[in-house]
Amino acid sequence: MIPWTYQSSGSSSDSGQDSNFQYYQPNPSLILNSQTQCIATINSPNAYTSSMVLSGKFLFTGSSDNQICLWRRNLFSTELGHESSPVCNMGVPGKGVVKCLVVSTDKIFSAHQDHKIRVWRIDMDERENGKFTHLATLPKLSDRAMKFLVPKNHVEIRRHKKATWVHHVDSVSSLALSNDESLLYSVSWDKTIKIWRTHDFRCLESISKAHDDAINAVAISLDGYVYTGSADKRIKVWRKDSEEMKHYEVSILEGHNYGINALALSTDECQLYSGDSEGAIVVWQRVNDGDLVVAGALHGHSKSILCLAVANDLVCSGSADKTVKVWKPFEGLNSCLVTLEGHNGPVKCLAVANDQYQSSDSVSSCLIYSGGLDFEIKVWQVLVPNV
Known part of the structure; x- marks a missing residue:
């Protein structure tokens, strides 16, 4: 396995690399022996897994047939992998894909x-x-009714059609919770960001036309910065004004040549990773004044990045090229440790088990969960040398 080292690029090449970027290029002189195995495969004959999230001893998954399932993680083993069934599942009203799942303390x-x-x-x-017990559908009927009665709460969503500003009018693509779990942020292909209060599910704010194209991803730092990634090739940074209690745009991060599909913050929140439709992962480094600047780009996938997940010092990326790549910092830079191959379709979602990241003197181990458009969930055990 050949890691990637940090190297400045020269002029633009035929591969379309931007001369303003710095890239991680192969370094044959440095080889890390990473070991991996797929310890379980769950087959779903009717739908593909479109979203997943880990919470304690359980894995939650959402699927393309509007199902949400809860799995007990200790059932994922070599012997039980093909026969495991969820602890419970729920067929959700409505139609379409479950795009994203987030778990709070009690919801x-x-x-x-x-x-x-x-x-x-x-x-x-x-x-x-x-x-599963259904608590609410957002926006709630009471919230919709209150806004409907006041004309100024109506916004034009397309020619000759209006809706109240609490409505998303296209797919809700991603969700994120504030650190104290008091606020839920939702982003949508309708180019808006909405902020919901979690104790009563009321929509507090809507940022209309937050981007020029569909918003595909949202991430929130512990200190309250909100990052949104869009098909318009931009990442925007937002912050809540403590006096007006409204969110304002802090900055725009431009460094992608293609639409952004996924975002993830490093565990220490010093880096932001963003994956785009060309297969590049741009690494943004936080500098002393708190701003983010391009530190480099991870190249190795041949098609779109569809998902990113971070656990401790590992970064995992899933792609339309049917692979998962695992990246690890080495001498301050990110090295590609291993490529997980086994899916027969694009990898749509990922989760990494923080609590099973156990270290010895020379080796660390973690479990990676991946869901693909091949209607399979795979569980990978990755052993990584400590360097």
Whole structure:
């Protein structure tokens, strides 16, 4: 396995690399022996897995047939992988894909292709069998009714058609929770960002035309910065004004030549990773004044980056090229440690198990969960040398 080292690029090449970028290029003189194995494969005959998130001992998955499932992670083993069934599952009202899932202390939020956000509670019995309870669909009927009665709350969504500003009018593509879990942020292909209060599910704010094209991803730092990535090739940084209690645009990050599909913050939040439709992952480094600047780009995928996930010092990327790549900092730079091959379709979603990242003197181990358009969920055990 050949890692990638940081190297300045010269002029633009035939591959379309921007001369303003610095790239990680192969360094044959440095080889790390990473070991990996697929320890479980779950087949879904009816739908592909479109979203996933880990929470404690469980894995939540959303699918293209509007199902949300809860899996007990200890059932994913070589022996049980093909026979495991979810602890519980829920067929969601409406049609379309479950685009994103986030879990708070006591709730699960799901984003849907039918323009809605749904809120759930999981009730577990003493045998750890679960049951989904539907708490709300956002925007709530009461919220819609209050806004509907006041004309100024109506916005034009297309020619000769209006809706209240609490509505998303296209697929809700991504969700994120504030650090204290009091606010839920949703972004949509309708180019808007909406902020919801989680205790009563009220829409507090809508940023209309936040981008010039569909918004595909959102990430939030512990200190309150909100990052949104769009098909308009830009990342925007937002911050809440403590006096007006409204969000304002802090800066625009420009460095991609193609639309942005995924965002992820490093564990220490000093780097932001953004993946685009050409297969590049741009690494943004936070400098002393808090601004983010381009530190480099990770190249190795041959098609679109569809998802990113971070755990401790590992960065995982899933792509339309049917592979998952695992990246690890080496001498301050990110090296491609291993490529996970086994999916027969694009890799749509990823999750990395933080709590199973266990280190010895020479080797670290973690579990990576991947969902593909091949209707399979795979679980990978990756052993990484400590360098």
